[in-house]
Amino acid sequence: MNNLQFILTTVMELLTLACAYLGLRLFRYNKWLRLSIIVVPLLANALLYIIYRTTPFFYLGVMLLLCLPFVWPRKSAS
Helix, strand or coil, rough: CCCHHHHHHHHHHHHHHHCCCCCCCCHCCHHHHHHHHHHHHHHHHHHHHHHHHCCHHHHHHHHHHHHHHHCCCCCCCC
16 A cells, blocks of 8 residues: 555656646646646546545645645636
8 A cells, every 4th residue: 555655645646747847838728727737637636635534645735735726727818
């Protein structure tokens, strides 16, 4: 079980960093695509935090929550 948790933590760290970067940098593409790039790993981190109760998943989720206001669709950006 410890090996699985280590692998999931490593994968989610890399996925979170990649998705945060892509979600913030894809400024010319579909706004809902950018939002889903941030929200899907956020939900995965929340689910893994509920399952394992370890802080890395919580902090990864906080990182993605901090990125969320920058990709939230606005009416002026239509």
